Amino acid sequence: MVLRVGIVGWGAYIPRYRVKVEEIARVWGYDPSVGAELGVYEKAVGGVDEDATTIGLEAALNAVKRAGIDPRRIGAVFFGSESKPYAVKPSATIIAEALGIVPDTMASDLEFACRAGSEGLRAAFGLVASGQIEYGLVVGADTAQANPGDVLEFTAASGGAAFVVGPARDAVAVLEGVYTYVTDTPDFWRREVSPYPVHGEAFTGEPAYFHHIESAVKGLMERLGLKPQDFDYVVFHQPNGRFPLRIAKRLGFTKEQVEPGLIAPYIGNTYNGSAFLGFARVLDIAKPGSRILVAPFGSGAGSDAYSFVVTDAIEEKRDRAPKVDDYIADKVYIDYAMYAKYRRLVLRYNM
């Protein structure tokens, strides 16, 4: 398959606040070693005035800066999140408006747990490849929710990343192929009125995360005739710091291929931002000619496996916006009380 499309610009955003896993363990009476078990030591927390839309907007501004294009040439804005500020009212239009992309564009919010943004990426590539739009903007951002005291709370984090996609001639990374694998799997869900998601405990790993990513990645490599050693970098969805290393090993990838794109240990699981931020971190350092495998995963369940080849254009675009590591390093620790206020775990009534 010759698609002639690729990533034209990438952008990240991670809020500055961090809460340590040991602080959450202290409040809820967990074994202090829980962080080591999960491979996550602290997580990023959005400030009191941040939500998935503002986080996505910051990432999108960085992506458009790197792309260096007039935003009016963007013909589709897709926003993937499972923490939309409004149940009904698109975030994609707010982002499109703030970037000056409106009104001559498509815009929609997508939902597929943590891979909604990735579905947007596939759709945008398809629209560019078929000549219906010149450029597309894809945003994955979340202020991930977790029931206080649930094991999910150690990792559920805030952050996002965005990509401008367009024709291969402008690309920093050309899309070589993509394969998607989905089934109906009840591993994680949230009903309309529930504030927090519910997960199927042990069921979230094997039949969900591992089976879908393994199937997507094998399906892609078969179609492209590639082997694990053909890739320089591999990025998986990162619900914690351990799963990506485990799936990598199972598929025959080395730790060295995974680590550059592994961000969960420093910021936690940013849901729709997770694999996207890992991919952005790889683009921050990748040399022309590098081949990158990216495999987001979303509960419910599905995984996409993409293969990208980096072009010479990457070098001049790299320094146009802050890098993932700049955001990881720029942090302020808060305690559980401030985190609870910022993430609206404490309900306050205006009377």
Next chain:
Amino acid sequence: MAYRLSPARLWREKDSRYRLVGGMCRRCGRRFYPPRPVCPYCGSKSVERVELARQGVVETFAITYTVQEGFRDQAPIVYAIVKLDDGARVFAPLTDVEPEKVHTGMRVEAVVRRVRVDDDHGLIAYGIKFRPLRPAKSGQ
């Protein structure tokens, strides 16, 4: 008392709230925020709307501990007058900064954040705030 944000007002103000659109006077050349039909400096009605510079410096500020109902979660709020690099002055809250670290001359950049939220059922008003340049050590 419950307070309702006006959908019409938020819609009218979205350019200034999302993209820092201000006014530029064609007669005296000065820029101002928010945009309005008459130049606040020379009274000219020949004003065009332009996107203002997104970076500037804190000229003066006040830390507010006593806040209106609806703003308690954001307190203390640091309100500042920011002089943008294009000369316009913007009165706006600061964000992502500890109040004791704010000082005049501090370089800041515009971001879009939640300014006010109408309880669990109403609208979310996004708008311009300023924060210290971030990330602190970026190559920009």
